[in-house]
Amino acid sequence: MPVDDAARLTALYDAHAGSVWRYVVHLTGDRTGADDVVQETLLRAWRSPRILEQDPATMRSWLFTVARHLVIDEVRSAHHRHEQAVSELPERARSDDxxxxxxxxxxxxxxxxxxxxxxxxxxxxxxxxxxxxxxxxxxxxxxxxxxxxxxxxxxxxxxxxxxxxxxx
The missing domain is CATH 1.10.10.10 (Winged helix-like DNA-binding domain superfamily/Winged helix DNA-binding domain)
Structure with a gap:
């Protein structure tokens, strides 16, 4: 990664990661999952150079929108809908003869x-x-x-x- 790109990514993270993370935690209540959403949101911003050139207020609203869409996509995904946490593993199914x-x-x-x-x-x-x-x-x-x-x-x-x- 060139020095300029690394500096832009660091600046982007420093300026917006905390507020996006708090927003995602507010939406989901999941602190661990919020890290993944923030990472993906900032990565998408970094991949869109035209977003990085906008004023900070517009960039922040864009980041919140992207984060919200990522949360919605996760909730709608089959993985999220069908996964249920259980305290014990279920018994293995036995074949029926x-x-x-x-x-x-x-x-x-x-x-x-x-x-x-x-x-x-x-x-x-x-x-x-x-x-x-x-x-x-x-x-x-x-x-x-x-x-x-x-x-x-x-x-x-x-x-x-x-x-x-x-x-x-």
Missing amino acids: TDALFEAILIEEALATLTPEHRAVIVTAYYGGRSIAQAAVELGVPEGTVKSRLHYALRALRLAFQERGVTQ
Whole structure:
């Protein structure tokens, strides 16, 4: 920061910081927050060279207006409206397993509507994580039969879910 800028900023602070700070404290009642508002107000004045060239009375009213707008903006902000100080932290939310339980019951009911052969191929391939070849070996049927049963089992399962009100 050049010497001239530093001197202007120091002069601005010395001349107006105290009165702006008192004004903000009067508006908000928050002494700590007033420091931030004063800093931002003086920074905006320093960034506006035409303001610094005005007479002191006009500059002071401009500073008060800027400070008031900053206070209003803070009050209107979502941060200010939704933040509530509490003496204790709330308990952590625990996950609710109700949805998972209902889904498990729904799947169990839908699987029960399938033929034993279709149910076996679905359970082996999808829930067991087996490939077509592994499922064929485990179930003792050809790979083509596993593919065919999977196709028809999935169609029947989709229909069973639709009958229960489940849509994609």
